[in-house]
Amino acid sequence: MSAASRAGEQRDEISFGRADDGPLTAEPGQRRAEAGREPAEAGQQPGDAGPAITTSGLAKRFRGGQLAVGGIDLAVPHGSVYGFLGPNGSGKTTTIRMLLGLVQPTSGSHTLLGVPMPAGTNTVLTRVGSLVEGPAFYSQLSGRANLARCDAADRTADPRTADARISEALDRVGLLAAARKHYRAYSLGMKQRLAIAAGLLRPRELLILDEPTNGLDPQGTREVRGLIREIAAAGTTVFVSSHLLAEVEQICTHVGVMRTGKLVFQGTLEELRGRGATRILIRTTEPEQASEILAGLGLQDIRVAGGEASAQLAGQAPEEVCKRLVYAGVPVAGLESPRSSLEDLFVELTGEGFDVDG
Amino acid sequence: MSTADATRLPPGAALLVTGPLSSVRHWTRFLRSELSLIFLRWRNLALLAVLAVIPVLIGIALRLSAGEGRGGQGPAFISQVAGNGVFLALVSLTLLLTLVLPLAVAVVAGDSVAGEANHGTLRYLLTIPAGRTRLLGIKYAALVVFCVAACTVVTIAALIVGAILFPVGPVTLLSGTTISLGAGLLRLAFITLYVAAAMAALAAIGLAVSTFTEHPIGAIAAILVLAIASEVVDSVPQFASVHPYLPTHFWLSFDALLRSPVAWTDLAHGLLSYAVYVIIFGAIAWARFTTADVTS
Numbered sequence: 204m205s206a207a208s209r210a211g212e213q214r215d216e217i218s219f220g221r222a223d224d225g226p227l228t229a230e231p232g233q234r235r236a237e238a239g240r241e242p243a244e245a246g247q248q249p250g251d252a253g254p255a256i257t258t259s260g261l262a263k264r265f266r267g268g269q270l271a272v273g274g275i276d277l278a279v280p281h282g283s284v285y286g287f288l289g290p291n292g293s294g295k296t297t298t299i300r301m302l303l304g305l306v307q308p309t310s311g312s313h314t315l316l317g318v319p320m321p322a323g324t325n326t327v328l329t330r331v332g333s334l335v336e337g338p339a340f341y342s343q344l345s346g347r348a349n350l351a352r353c354d355a356a357d358r359t360a361d362p363r364t365a366d367a368r369i370s371e372a373l374d375r376v377g378l379l380a381a382a383r384k385h386y387r388a389y390s391l392g393m394k395q396r397l398a399i400a401a402g403l404l405r406p407r408e409l410l411i412l413d414e415p416t417n418g419l420d421p422q423g424t425r426e427v428r429g430l431i432r433e434i435a436a437a438g439t440t441v442f443v444s445s446h447l448l449a450e451v452e453q454i455c456t457h458v459g460v461m462r463t464g465k466l467v468f469q470g471t472l473e474e475l476r477g478r479g480a481t482r483i484l485i486r487t488t489e490p491e492q493a494s495e496i497l498a499g500l501g502l503q504d505i506r507v508a509g510g511e512a513s514a515q516l517a518g519q520a521p522e523e524v525c526k527r528l529v530y531a532g533v534p535v536a537g538l539e540s541p542r543s544s545l546e547d548l549f550v551e552l553t554g555e556g557f558d559v560d561g
Numbered sequence: 562m563s564t565a566d567a568t569r570l571p572p573g574a575a576l577l578v579t580g581p582l583s584s585v586r587h588w589t590r591f592l593r594s595e596l597s598l599i600f601l602r603w604r605n606l607a608l609l610a611v612l613a614v615i616p617v618l619i620g621i622a623l624r625l626s627a628g629e630g631r632g633g634q635g636p637a638f639i640s641q642v643a644g645n646g647v648f649l650a651l652v653s654l655t656l657l658l659t660l661v662l663p664l665a666v667a668v669v670a671g672d673s674v675a676g677e678a679n680h681g682t683l684r685y686l687l688t689i690p691a692g693r694t695r696l697l698g699i700k701y702a703a704l705v706v707f708c709v710a711a712c713t714v715v716t717i718a719a720l721i722v723g724a725i726l727f728p729v730g731p732v733t734l735l736s737g738t739t740i741s742l743g744a745g746l747l748r749l750a751f752i753t754l755y756v757a758a759a760m761a762a763l764a765a766i767g768l769a770v771s772t773f774t775e776h777p778i779g780a781i782a783a784i785l786v787l788a789i790a791s792e793v794v795d796s797v798p799q800f801a802s803v804h805p806y807l808p809t810h811f812w813l814s815f816d817a818l819l820r821s822p823v824a825w826t827d828l829a830h831g832l833l834s835y836a837v838y839v840i841i842f843g844a845i846a847w848a849r850f851t852t853a854d855v856t857s
Contacts, residue, residue: 300684300855304688305688305855306855307852328688328689329689329690335685339682340682341598352594353686355590355591355593355594356591356689357689357690358691358695360587362586362587398685
């Protein structure tokens with residue numbers, strides 16, 4: 204019912220647009236074309252809580268013998284914003300190309316939205332928006348004409364809603380005013396945003412963005428970050444790669460860290476932070492008693508100095524240690540779990556020579 | 562936002578999608594988009610302009626040299642132009658077939674896939690997903706349209722110039738019989754389509770070459786070298802045994818349409834040769850393109 208009234212609205216909008224779609228007015232045809240979005244959803248209903256991306260031993264060795272990705276097992280939960288981190292050359296882009304079916308894995312398998320790839324390439328990718336290794340459009344066309352080209356290539360997109368959908372996508376990335384400008388006249392930030400707009404031409408369940416803020420000024424970076432937040436808030440799973448830690452830290456719920464083709468960490472951002480809570484420090488009038496409790500909990504490298512006891516945490520949560528101390532009657536005046544900064548963790552995970560690019 | 566509602570159609574609506582109408586519409590929409598990329602590109606328009614200008618130059622040259630009695634020289638039909646402007650179209654097609662028409666086709670065909678790869682737009686087309694087989698089909702369909710357009714431009718330009726500079730009337734065929742102007746123009750239309758078919762076969766070779774590289778210039782050069790090498794081999798009598806298998810061998814067989822009755826077997830040989838080339842190189846292009854890693 205609402206679909207029908209919306210369809211009416213859209214058709215009105217179209218009539219102001221370009222005339223090249225011709226007087227296609229048959230109502231049944233319209234229903235059929237709109238239903239074009241349906242089969243993709245038939246396999247898995249939106250809101251299904253299955254993982255958005257899974258890979259199993261995904262590996263790529265290029266013909267030259269160079270191992271770009273060495274067997275990684277990604278698990279990207281539905282509804283998450285997954286930051287895919289790693290220095291340049293660590294295999295992020297090759298992984299993304301494999302996820303999208305652009306590059307054939309040497310071994311391993313993967314699924315997108317529960318559909319095995321690459322067999323499902325032509326059906327599942329309609330539900331996936333993507334930006335791979337920077338924007339690429341036809342420089343002689345305007346932003347709007349470029350999106351029209353993208354939409355024309357999509358065999359499941361409804362031609363009659365194209366103009367309305369293109370306007371909406373341009374509006375969402377703030378390019379509506381520059382829609383008629385030639386792509387070659389766009390700034391890098393505008394090009395980047397146009398690429399994101401191409402991913403938004405239709406509702407997507409998953410967005411795969413490769414370095415979406417690469418080359419942007421701080422203002423542009425913030426805009427793109429805001430856009431990703433907004434898209435994620437609407438329920439779309441976002442898989443975003445970056446070599447910039449700060450970017451990921453601010454928008455992601457989950458992270459995967461790549462180092463020379465291997466996935467060296469995967470988990471929630473909290474878990475990553477937790478890895479940094481290596482020591483615990485207790486300020487107390489009874490440091491000796493505290494140290495006994497800490498030893499009893501299995502903590503290592505216990506040091507007692509003045510009114511303080513400190514130890515190396517071995518997976519224990521600081522709050523749990525605190526509870527035990529209090530139960531044991533240790534007067535806890537203060538407790539600290541000094542964490543390494545995420546950036547320190549990062550360098551630790553990815554090794555020296557990481558391009559922090561701050 | 563507005564499209565979000567549209568996705569919530571009842572599941573039964575999905576059954577309607579696979580109807581032939583919507584799939585035909587999506588093919589034509591993509592093809593239109595492809596054609597506008599080809600025909601709105603300055604470089605390609607310049608090529609078509611060259612194809613239109615050369616018949617004008619040939620016409621002027623023949624007009625200036627008319628009456629100088631140069632019978633027997635130059636390509637076939639050249640001596641007939643002074644008597645009937647329609648023959649200017651045949652002279653033009655014959656002359657342009659040696660280099661300029663293949664060049665125009667090589668440029669557009671070589672650019673078709675390699676150009677998208679070079680631009681980076683290929684990866685976006687494939688992730689939309691346009692479908693690799695479908696994209697290749699659309700690319701080839703657009704190339705065929707370009708071939709027809711290029712040959713038509715030559716014929717029309719030559720006809721216009723021929724009509725301005727020379728008398729136009731009933732057409733005397735190579736076999737000596739004379740047919741009406743209307744029948745002559747009809748045969749000219751078929752000749753144009755025959756030449757377009759030859760170019761479409763070259764375009765299939767070009768499309769295949771184009772799937773092997775990310776450098777359009779390399780692909781264009783390779784296609785031209787292939788075409789020229791084939792023409793050279795075709796002109797060496799010692800290689801007569803391979804001549805019928807060369808892609809360029811039947812290009813000038815269109816004079817079969819200027820006989821009465823029409824020499825259908827010659828035409829059929831040519832068209833068969835083109836069809837085989839389209840099938841073989843279409844298969845190569847498909848095998849390559851549907852399995853290639855897109856790393857550009």
